[in-house]
Amino acid sequence: MATRHQAERFALALTTAAGPLTILADVLGLLDEVAPNGVQMVTLLILSSVTVFLLLEVRRFEVLDRVERRLATLALDERERYGGVQRVHPEFPTTRVKALVRQARTEVSVLQTWMPNLDVLKEDLEHVLTAPGCVEVRILLLFPSSEVADLRREALRDMPTASTPVNVKDAIENNLDCLARLRAGLPTDHRGRLKVRLYNSLPSMAVYRADETYVVSSFLHAQLAISSPQTEIEGCDTARGAEVEKELDTLWQIGKDVELTDWRRSVGAMSFVRASV
Incomplete structure (x- = not known):
């Protein structure tokens, strides 16, 4: 679990840094050497990375939903337990x-x-x-x-x-x-x-x-x-x-x-x- 969290943090940091680096590379003309439509390609790459990251987090969101439902059930149980x-x-x-x-x-x-x-x-x-x-x-x-x-x-x-x-x-x-x-x-x-x-x-x-x-x-x-x-x-x-x-x-x-x-x-x-x- 710790390894996964480290990998997620690394991927998130890399995705975050990719935006400013892409702009800088475009200003310097370095993307022209990669492809004529370098900015579009890198943008799609970033969006794809973010999508994959969010998909990985869906399971965690479901866990949070289950915790919320459990807390609501406990609140009702407590209300009944003490009769109001x-x-x-x-x-x-x-x-x-x-x-x-x-x-x-x-x-x-x-x-x-x-x-x-x-x-x-x-x-x-x-x-x-x-x-x-x-x-x-x-x-x-x-x-x-x-x-x-x-x-x-x-x-x-x-x-x-x-x-x-x-x-x-x-x-x-x-x-x-x-x-x-x-x-x-x-x-x-x-x-x-x-x-x-x-x-x-x-x-x-x-x-x-x-x-x-x-x-x-x-x-x-x-x-x-x-x-x-x-x-x-x-x-x-x-x-x-x-x-x-x-x-x-x-x-x-x-x-x-x-x-x-x-x-x-x-x-x-x-x-x-x-x-x-």
């Missing part, structure tokens, strides 16, 4: 999620008990709701009078970062008040793009979705979901993406719409037979 998981963040990737929300083209969805970071994301939600297009924002929060809200409050009672116990009911209602103000500030024809529902069910996971990217975490004891490790998943057709999307759809179906123009009356009129599990 792209990375795991040690905590909520605020900068990343803010960018994903602003760049969304079809849908932004949130599944939470309540959103401790709503104030941080409020401007981004407002941006995507007022931007040209038809992006829909769906937010699912826990029914504030749910037994599950009381259980979550107990689970967060010993949270080391809280100076006072977390009141889950108050936190949800503060979210609703904030979302009502957000909706009221939207252009009239854009307000329908913000949809809020409450669910009375055991929370399975916290989800922030923008188009087909999901940031998912768990509800752990003594720790907010946004303070837990976050799994970023890409693709609703991947194993993990499809699982998260199914959960979002399930809770959206069992949830009840909140009329944000008077959310207290709307929530007060809600009745759930029992908490879904």
